[in-house]
Amino acid sequence: KQEVTQIPAALSVPEGENLVLNCSFTDSAIYNLQWFRQDPGKGLTSLLLIQSSQREQTSGRLNASLDKSSGRSTLYIAASQPGDSATYLCAVYSGAGSYQLTFGKGTKLSVIP
């Protein structure tokens, strides 16, 4: 059974810092990996989707990498802003047809002005 772990569980950084969030998964036979953002009391917003054949994806200040062989992904946030404060979730698509989605428990990020 796929298990997804995110470290650290919480992170507090001063505004302007670059930071890295980590995600690891136990079964490397994945289809895709997706990073989400969740604001308190809200739904999930997709940030980046990395297909299994890709190594990384970029969107603005965000860069996500994927290393299937080691079972790891990272989300790099450049020049952090207070508006980046949220919980970041990593999710792995696996199983036949990639219909099964397993989430990590998230990293709660606080960016201090």
Add this chain to the structure above:
Amino acid sequence: EAQVTQNPRYLITVTGKKLTVTCSQNMNHEYMSWYRQDPGLGLRQIYYSMNVEVTDKGDVPEGYKVSRKEKRNFPLILESPSPNQTSLYFCASRTGAVDIQYFGAGTRLSVL
């Protein structure tokens, strides 16, 4: 505008009283799914549907039913709710295996 709409957003009910949480998407997506989110446990998949009349169990299906009679709708049914089903529920949809998944705003359910 691409949307996944869940109703109701908030619901308080009593043990054993059947309820349905509706989910509708306007993107003609084939794949839809339901998740529950609990503190310390994260998001867990309840059921998913690959297309009309095709559904399968996720990680925590006990106590839940689903149906997919139309492509746009995927209701979650709790035949006899219990307090351990108090949770935040999310519906999601996507086109296929490599598409981004879109989430609804969530339904916060309390079972007394």
